[in-house]
Amino acid sequence: MEFLISGVTINPIFLAGIGFLVGILGGFFGVGGGFIAGPLMFLTGVPMNFVVGTDLAHMTGKSIVAARRHRVLGHVDIKLGLIMVIGTIIGVEAGAQLFESLKQTGRVDQFVGWIYVAIMLVIGSFMFIESLRATQIMRTQRISANEAVGFKGLSRRIYGIRIPPMISFPVSGIPSISLWTVLLVGFISGALAGFLGVGGGFVRMPLLVYVIGVPTHIAIGTDLFEIIFSAGYGTLTHSLKGNVDIMMALVMLLGAAIGAQIGALSTRYFTGPRIRLLFSFLPFIGAILVAYKLLSGG
Amino acid sequence: MGQDKNQINPKQIPKRLVFNLIIEFIIYGGLVTLYFLVILRYLNEPIKNLFDNNLTFYAIVSLILIVLQGVVLERLTFYILDWVGLKRFE
Numbered sequence: 001m002e003f004l005i006s007g008v009t010i011n012p013i014f015l016a017g018i019g020f021l022v023g024i025l026g027g028f029f030g031v032g033g034g035f036i037a038g039p040l041m042f043l044t045g046v047p048m049n050f051v052v053g054t055d056l057a058h059m060t061g062k063s064i065v066a067a068r069r070h071r072v073l074g075h076v077d078i079k080l081g082l083i084m085v086i087g088t089i090i091g092v093e094a095g096a097q098l099f100e101s102l103k104q105t106g107r108v109d110q111f112v113g114w115i116y117v118a119i120m121l122v123i124g125s126f127m128f129i130e131s132l133r134a135t136q137i138m139r140t141q142r143i144s145a146n147e148a149v150g151f152k153g154l155s156r157r158i159y160g161i162r163i164p165p166m167i168s169f170p171v172s173g174i175p176s177i178s179l180w181t182v183l184l185v186g187f188i189s190g191a192l193a194g195f196l197g198v199g200g201g202f203v204r205m206p207l208l209v210y211v212i213g214v215p216t217h218i219a220i221g222t223d224l225f226e227i228i229f230s231a232g233y234g235t236l237t238h239s240l241k242g243n244v245d246i247m248m249a250l251v252m253l254l255g256a257a258i259g260a261q262i263g264a265l266s267t268r269y270f271t272g273p274r275i276r277l278l279f280s281f282l283p284f285i286g287a288i289l290v291a292y293k294l295l296s297g298g
Numbered sequence: 299m300g301q302d303k304n305q306i307n308p309k310q311i312p313k314r315l316v317f318n319l320i321i322e323f324i325i326y327g328g329l330v331t332l333y334f335l336v337i338l339r340y341l342n343e344p345i346k347n348l349f350d351n352n353l354t355f356y357a358i359v360s361l362i363l364i365v366l367q368g369v370v371l372e373r374l375t376f377y378i379l380d381w382v383g384l385k386r387f388e
Binding site for chain 1: 319322323326330333334338339341342343345346349353354356357358359360361363364365367368369371372375
């Protein structure tokens, strides 16, 4: 099929297949899946500017499907998601501005790329060690999966910050937390996404679990709920710059919709620590892909 | 915080789940192919004209289309199994 807007001809079944794959990942881990979809789309000949914008557009639709399914399972904290969206959108703009100002210094791609690799390696390593510890705690202390977190100290210290207004999130089991902490977490994940180009979900899901203290399943559902707004905002801004081939995104969404539901439903068969252990491999994959691109000069 | 009420023991995955999934795939695949042939092919050219002539309107239409398709697909897959009389696996 010829996609007139981006001017490329691609087999729609292949596109729907990419959507299906990232749909499963998105529904299961609460990530956008841009680190897989982006390179695959680029390999099929889609120009880079259309890769970014079109991926964001399909992510919006996919997150609607996955978040809705997680909501049915009781895995979405809407109040938390809506508050974080504010911080995220401000963060995305701040990150993008920082990127633009760094552009003037030259070699920005190399600089940003290696920061991305470093952050992904830190997140992946931390989650890998933590989830193994949590699994061990679950076995030895016979506590529930929701309570088994390898490093609980950080969220306990965060709860100690009493800058008003204080807010509660009953769905996530958080009795009281400063509103500013939640906004800051949204801002950090948004700024990294805006600065690094991709990786919002990579950063936000671990931050929700370790910093705010949200149970893993709810962190995934809430992250997806938030992606609806942040990716929707990205779709709008990229469309205005002419970077979105919406026909391509609609075809990708045909596969992503079913993949996202399978991913979302599959979370029911895994405990929080097990999901976090599997999740820890994603940042490594993302880091390897970017490092390869940087080293090969691609 | 107790154990997630929706958590299921992986050993208890019923054969019915796989069967339902296959049925859902077949019906969904058929409907999606129909949608692709009837709607998406005819939408290609008008959308391209909009992209060339009015980028602001194109951006709004793009967002509406992707949100609408997301909502419709979610509803569609949700009701498919009810329609064929199979119990959903969630």
